[in-house]
Amino acid sequence: MTxxxxxxxxxxxxxxxxxxxxDRYRGQAMALAxxxxxxxxxxxxxxxxxxxxxxxxxxGFDLERSFKNWFYALLSHHCLDQIRKRKRFYxxxxxxxxxxxxxxxVPVASTPGLQHDLEPRLLSRLxxxxxxxIYLWSQEGYSGAEIAAVLGCSEKTAHVHLFRARTxxxxxxxxxxxxxx
Amino acid sequence: MNxxxxxxxxxxxxxxxxxxxxxxxxxxxxxxxxxGRMADIREARAATVSxxxxxxxxxxxxxxxxxxxxxxxGAYSRPKPGLIWALGTAGLLALAIIGVFLxxxxxxxxxxxxxxxxxxxxVRMYEEPAQAFIFHTQDADxxxxxxxxxxxxxxx
Numbered sequence: 001m002t003x004x005x006x007x008x009x010x011x012x013x014x015x016x017x018x019x020x021x022x023d024r025y026r027g028q029a030m031a032l033a034x035x036x037x038x039x040x041x042x043x044x045x046x047x048x049x050x051x052x053x054x055x056x057x058x059x060g061f062d063l064e065r066s067f068k069n070w071f072y073a074l075l076s077h078h079c080l081d082q083i084r085k086r087k088r089f090y091x092x093x094x095x096x097x098x099x100x101x102x103x104x105x106v107p108v109a110s111t112p113g114l115q116h117d118l119e120p121r122l123l124s125r126l127x128x129x130x131x132x133x134i135y136l137w138s139q140e141g142y143s144g145a146e147i148a149a150v151l152g153c154s155e156k157t158a159h160v161h162l163f164r165a166r167t168x169x170x171x172x173x174x175x176x177x178x179x180x181x
Numbered sequence: 182m183n184x185x186x187x188x189x190x191x192x193x194x195x196x197x198x199x200x201x202x203x204x205x206x207x208x209x210x211x212x213x214x215x216x217g218r219m220a221d222i223r224e225a226r227a228a229t230v231s232x233x234x235x236x237x238x239x240x241x242x243x244x245x246x247x248x249x250x251x252x253x254x255g256a257y258s259r260p261k262p263g264l265i266w267a268l269g270t271a272g273l274l275a276l277a278i279i280g281v282f283l284x285x286x287x288x289x290x291x292x293x294x295x296x297x298x299x300x301x302x303x304v305r306m307y308e309e310p311a312q313a314f315i316f317h318t319q320d321a322d323x324x325x326x327x328x329x330x331x332x333x334x335x336x337x
Contacts, residue, residue: 019242022241022242022245023240026238026239026240026241027232027235027238028232030232030235030238031229031230031231031232031234031235034230034235035229035230044239047241048241048244048245051241051245052245055245122228123228123229131229134225134228134229135229135230137222137225138222138225138226138229139226139229139231139232165225166221166225169224169225169228170221170224173224173228
């Protein structure tokens with residue numbers, strides 16, 4: 001069954017269809033959320049909330065569109081919102097704590113369950129939108145237009161995000177190679 | 182890889198997929214532009230987390246089912262926040278209007294009719310004696326003084 005057939009079935013009241021959709025996308029959802037948020041617990045919470053939000057808004061989903069893109073758009077916006085909230089919180093905390101103590105308190109990437117460690121140094125040096133763009137491009141094979149649909153921006157802007165992410169990533173890797181030699 | 186349209190044409194025309202894939206592979210190995218792009222993708226893949234890296238992802242279903250506040254069927258959706266705000270504002274407005282009607286001070290005529298009426302006769306108006314009335318309201322600390330000329334033929 002295709003995604004949209006499952007959505008149609010779910011709209012008729014078949015909850016098992018939504019369970020199938022969740023099983024189909026939970027891995028990819030976690031990977032995307034983890035790439036944006038760089039924190040395992042936050043990524044799990046984000047996925048949980050977005051699966052619920054998606055279900056509650058299924059009635060408004062246009063069955064002519066791609067479910068995957070729509071779901072990714074909801075998820076990435078939720079994650080970007082979380083980062084904004086987190087920044088506000090850290091700004092508040094940093095007023096109270098000293099900068100050094102703060103750095104020790106902020107979890108960059110605690111990722112239990114990962115088979116290989118997430119590269120926090122690499123990811124943290126990219127902006128959240130750039131991280132989203134580069135994940136969708138490299139792992140999902142998304143084109144500029146599809147990335148734009150997920151990020152809710154123009155295709156040109158999506159290309160700019162992707163270009164900056166690739167350039168920055170290349171520079172970081174080069175720098176790291178130089179340091180290791 | 183848009184510049185490799187001739188390769189794509191070959192892919193469509195030739196029936197031998199193995200041959201085609203080896204041709205494509207050879208192109209990818211030789212073309213510097215494609216090689217650079219592939220290297221970029223490889224680097225990006227290594228830097229990002231994939232589903233493969235995650236292994237077994239937790240089943241969200243149990244928590245999801247708990248998150249639903251009532252059994253759902255069909256295209257249920259909660260009212261949007263905008264609608265909630267609109268309904269709330271309308272409710273508050275209705276309450277305010279009802280409150281205004283309930284607690285508005287009663288009209289002066291009602292006060293006057295319910296008040297104590299006294300009459301004094303020593304007030305003069307335009308150098309002539311006039312009738313004066315003093316109204317003291319029962320439920321407010323207000324006193325109204327009303328003065329009028331005597332009607333023709335009326336003796337004060």
